[in-house]
Amino acid sequence: MVYKNIICPVCGGSCDDVQVNLDKKNGTIDVQNACKMGNAKFQEVVSHHRILKPTIRENGKVKDVSWDEALEMAADILVNSKKPFFFLGSETSCEAQEVGLHIAEYLGGLADSNATICHGPTVMGIQESGMVGATAGQAKNRADMIVYWGVNALESMPRHMSRYGVFPRGYWTKRGRFDRTMVTVDPRVTPTAAASDLHVQLNPNSDYELLSAMFTILNGKEPHPSVEEITGVPISVMKQTVEMMKESNFVAIYVGLGVSSSYGKHRNIEIALNFVKEMNNYTKCNIGALRGHCNVAGFNQLASYLYGYPFGLDFTKGYPRYNPGETTCVDLLREKDVDAAFVMSADLMDHIPAESAQYLADIPMICLDIAPCPSTTAAEVVLPGVIDAMECDGTFYRLDNVPVYFEPFTDSPFSETKSNEDTLKQLFAKVKAKKEA
Amino acid sequence: MEALLNTGSTIDEGRLAKGGSKYTDDYTKECAVCWMCAEDFTSLGCPEKVAVISRDRKYSVALTTKVTEAMRSGQVFIPRSIWANVVVEPDTFSTGSPRYKGSPVFVEPTDDEILSAEELVTKMYMGGE
Amino acid sequence: MADVILKPIGNFDLTVEAEVVTPDNFAGKSADDIGKLLVWQGPEELPLADFFSVEGNGGSSAEDTTIIIDGEIPRVKRIGQEMTGGKVLIKGSAGMHVGSGMLGGEIIVEGDAESWAGMEMKGGSIHIKGDTKDHVGCAYRGSWKGMSGGRITIDGNAVSQVGGGLVGGEIIIGGSVKHFCGIRISGGLIVVKGNAVRTVGAEMTGGTIVVGGCIERFTPGFEMVDVESDLKFNDIECPGEYKKFTGDYAIPQKGKGTLYVSCNNNECL
Numbered sequence: 155m156v157y158k159n160i161i162c163p164v165c166g167g168s169c170d171d172v173q174v175n176l177d178k179k180n181g182t183i184d185v186q187n188a189c190k191m192g193n194a195k196f197q198e199v200v201s202h203h204r205i206l207k208p209t210i211r212e213n214g215k216v217k218d219v220s221w222d223e224a225l226e227m228a229a230d231i232l233v234n235s236k237k238p239f240f241f242l243g244s245e246t247s248c249e250a251q252e253v254g255l256h257i258a259e260y261l262g263g264l265a266d267s268n269a270t271i272c273h274g275p276t277v278m279g280i281q282e283s284g285m286v287g288a289t290a291g292q293a294k295n296r297a298d299m300i301v302y303w304g305v306n307a308l309e310s311m312p313r314h315m316s317r318y319g320v321f322p323r324g325y326w327t328k329r330g331r332f333d334r335t336m337v338t339v340d341p342r343v344t345p346t347a348a349a350s351d352l353h354v355q356l357n358p359n360s361d362y363e364l365l366s367a368m369f370t371i372l373n374g375k376e377p378h379p380s381v382e383e384i385t386g387v388p389i390s391v392m393k394q395t396v397e398m399m400k401e402s403n404f405v406a407i408y409v410g411l412g413v414s415s416s417y418g419k420h421r422n423i424e425i426a427l428n429f430v431k432e433m434n435n436y437t438k439c440n441i442g443a444l445r446g447h448c449n450v451a452g453f454n455q456l457a458s459y460l461y462g463y464p465f466g467l468d469f470t471k472g473y474p475r476y477n478p479g480e481t482t483c484v485d486l487l488r489e490k491d492v493d494a495a496f497v498m499s500a501d502l503m504d505h506i507p508a509e510s511a512q513y514l515a516d517i518p519m520i521c522l523d524i525a526p527c528p529s530t531t532a533a534e535v536v537l538p539g540v541i542d543a544m545e546c547d548g549t550f551y552r553l554d555n556v557p558v559y560f561e562p563f564t565d566s567p568f569s570e571t572k573s574n575e576d577t578l579k580q581l582f583a584k585v586k587a588k589k590e591a
Numbered sequence: 592m593e594a595l596l597n598t599g600s601t602i603d604e605g606r607l608a609k610g611g612s613k614y615t616d617d618y619t620k621e622c623a624v625c626w627m628c629a630e631d632f633t634s635l636g637c638p639e640k641v642a643v644i645s646r647d648r649k650y651s652v653a654l655t656t657k658v659t660e661a662m663r664s665g666q667v668f669i670p671r672s673i674w675a676n677v678v679v680e681p682d683t684f685s686t687g688s689p690r691y692k693g694s695p696v697f698v699e700p701t702d703d704e705i706l707s708a709e710e711l712v713t714k715m716y717m718g719g720e
Numbered sequence: 721m722a723d724v725i726l727k728p729i730g731n732f733d734l735t736v737e738a739e740v741v742t743p744d745n746f747a748g749k750s751a752d753d754i755g756k757l758l759v760w761q762g763p764e765e766l767p768l769a770d771f772f773s774v775e776g777n778g779g780s781s782a783e784d785t786t787i788i789i790d791g792e793i794p795r796v797k798r799i800g801q802e803m804t805g806g807k808v809l810i811k812g813s814a815g816m817h818v819g820s821g822m823l824g825g826e827i828i829v830e831g832d833a834e835s836w837a838g839m840e841m842k843g844g845s846i847h848i849k850g851d852t853k854d855h856v857g858c859a860y861r862g863s864w865k866g867m868s869g870g871r872i873t874i875d876g877n878a879v880s881q882v883g884g885g886l887v888g889g890e891i892i893i894g895g896s897v898k899h900f901c902g903i904r905i906s907g908g909l910i911v912v913k914g915n916a917v918r919t920v921g922a923e924m925t926g927g928t929i930v931v932g933g934c935i936e937r938f939t940p941g942f943e944m945v946d947v948e949s950d951l952k953f954n955d956i957e958c959p960g961e962y963k964k965f966t967g968d969y970a971i972p973q974k975g976k977g978t979l980y981v982s983c984n985n986n987e988c989l
Contacts, residue, residue, distance in 0.1 A: 164609050190602055194610030203611055237734050237762030262763025270687045278686060281862040304692075310600040342597060342668060343661040358595045358666060359693040360937075362919055367940035369970040377940035377970075380989065384918075384937045411599065416692040419684055421900055421922070425970070428923075432972055446600075466687055470763045471737075477861065479685025479835060479854065480816060488681045491735050503712060504613070504673045507681035507689045508650045515716040525611025528673055528712035684880050684899070685835050685854040 304412015
């Protein structure tokens with residue numbers, strides 16, 4: 155049967171135009187409109203490597219167990235932990251993340267999500283200076299200058315350029331690509347850079363200096379000449395870029411991890427945001443982050459409205475606190491400051507530095523995921539995941555923080571659970587029962 | 592050779608990771624790769640494999656080399672993956688986010704075997720279980 | 721003066737938050753009572769005596785009380801938080817947030833200190849004889865105003881964001897700093913006797929920064945105005961010749977700060 159307008163549960167683009175043809179009898183799925191990454195994830199519905207049975211590791215050996223046994227053991231680990239840590243990954247719904255946050259609060263643990271190892275500094279930068287933002291649709295219809303700063307959109311969000319960024323015909327950009335100027339700022343000649351009108355190839359870790367110099371130019375002053383050597387970009391190119399921006403009708407800047415993850419971190423974002431604010435004295439200008447996962451923005455929204463902070467939540471004192479560098483995933487694990495972990499819908503082991511990963515492998519870990527990966531290998535308890543937007547309904551927040559409600563086209567393969575939210579609710583009930591006993 | 596390490600996504604890394612294929616040879620072939628420019632490749636003696644070593648020399652990972660014009664001299668790139676993160680600096684400047692971009696590393700020719708993602712996690716992180 | 725001696729004896733596998741360890745809280749209490757004060761380890765509140773042996777009673781007031789911590793406590797956070805008087809002497813390394821929000825009195829750390837020492841402090845003095853990490857005397861996340869009074873002296877090195885948002889008071893670093901020293905300051909004084917890596921004085925709108933060593937990567941929005949020699953700020957002396965810059969012109973705010981950079985170590989500027 156053919157299903158239309160399915161939401162893609164992969165990157166922050168959360169594309170809403172995917173068409174699938176699921177043949178349950180033959181176990182095949184045909185996917186239209188999705189990119190390579192999206193297509194690969196849709197194949198998971200019928201894949202052979204899908205995790206279908208809960209497992210636990212006993213004396214170094216992995217064995218299949220019933221759902222009830224796995225949930226019991228998971229609850230035991232969490233209840234016996236002095237300071238549990240919850241990594242509520244972003245390839246699942248806000249509804250599931252919400253239950254995870256409540257368990258963390260109930261146990262006085264800590265909760266974090268993919269933002270911490272992704273656009274966390276961007277969120278911190280926004281906290282420092284506020285943001286002039288726009289929805290993806292606004293930028294599509296109005297923007298005649300696109301800046302991809304520290305992001306390789308073609309490979310990290312493959313349909314961004316065709317859906318929102320560069321190619322689509324918008325209301326005021328009727329000729330699509332021909333009505334837009336595209337600039338990429340990246341130390342590497344990425345496919346995105348190759349497709350741009352101007353590629354500013356700066357030195358690694360010099361984003362702050364480049365932004366600061368462009369800001370100085372915008373304020374009518376001459377930047378210190380040493381900036382040319384630091385950034386590897388001539389001042390004349392900086393001036394040209396600023397002029398191009400001023401002369402455009404609407405500038406959309408998209409930042410990636412190149413800005414938020416290189417040296418400077420949230421300060422890079424902060425000055426970029428201030429630059430954008432000032433640029434609005436001359437023309438319309440806005441900034442947005444290209445977010446890596448379908449619901450990474452969702453966790454920030456959810457945690458902010460429930461607990462006041464976007465990520466790195468510390469419930470140890472009974473009320474939420476937040477201090478990146480102290481209450482965030484990589485730091486907690488590096489400093490060995492938690493003693494059990496619950497990892498949901500994210501391959502955490504894969505994406506954190508060795509020192510943190512080693513400690514994560516040392517402590518008891520519960521992992522909820524759909525396919526085998528380093529995190530499930532190192533976990534004590536593995537709970538099979540349900541694929542959001544394919545097998546259950548829920549909510550994602552798109553890259554521009556627009557909530558997207560998704561509906562499934564098939565059912566959960568498990569009789570024991572309908573969704574990750576359901577699994578977590580069952581776990582929470584067991585945790586409560588044990589804690590109160 | 593000293594270099595600045597950049598990590599990030601490639602389309603096939605994304606395709607394989609999202610498709611749950613982290614334990615396939617294709618994934619190792621796509622991600623256990625160190626990109627560099629021809630000049631650096633030559634100065635290292637055109638090795639088939641290199642060890643990328645963290646600044647404190649505590650961690651090292653063997654990777655195949657790939658020569659590309661996308662890189663400048665003194666900069667190397669590894670697709671975002673478990674291999675890259677072995678040598679990413681864990682210090683976060685009190686921001687929670689490690690140095691995925693611009694970590695200083697050493698790059699040296701090596702004959703070490705390239706581990707799969709599964710071998711890497713069991714041998715390096717889980718103490719050889 | 722009454723001395724209270726705390727010796728670390730507990731299990732610090734998980735970090736401990738001990739904001740009760742201040743002369744204000746110890747004043748007027750016997751050693752037994754002090755041992756019953758509660759500290760946090762994870763979500764649990766446990767008596768101080770579980771982690772430290774307590775010797776000696778508190779004085780009659782905070783000013784009369786000296787707390788001596790006889791050992792290394794890099795995993796104990798918030799010692800001396802919001803203290804108003806008296807003295808804390810840590811004979812080893814201290815954890816995060818030492819002297820955070822401090823109003824008066826004196827803290828001496830003989831070893832290193834973790835990040836966030838003297839966050840938003842308003843008075844008193846902190847002397848760290850070893851190194852420290854990020855956010856010394858800095859503003860809390862999202863806040864625009866950091867330390868507003870008192871003095872922080874660090875004999876060793878600091879890392880990033882020294883004195884972020886400083887509005888008053890003094891920070892003197894004997895060693896070197898890395899990134900964003902004096903970010904967004906609008907008052908006060910930061911003296912770095914060693915080197916700095918980059919973005920010194922970024923976004924500053926007031927206050928003074930002196931760098932005696934070399935700045936590896938200069939902040940682009942500064943303009944040189946003068947050369948001055950043998951600087952003196954009350955009792956703080958900075959001998960030698962300095963190039964005087966104003967900035968940061970990267971931000972449109974009216975006020976501008978002053979950045980002095982040693983002539984000898986920065987010939988290329």
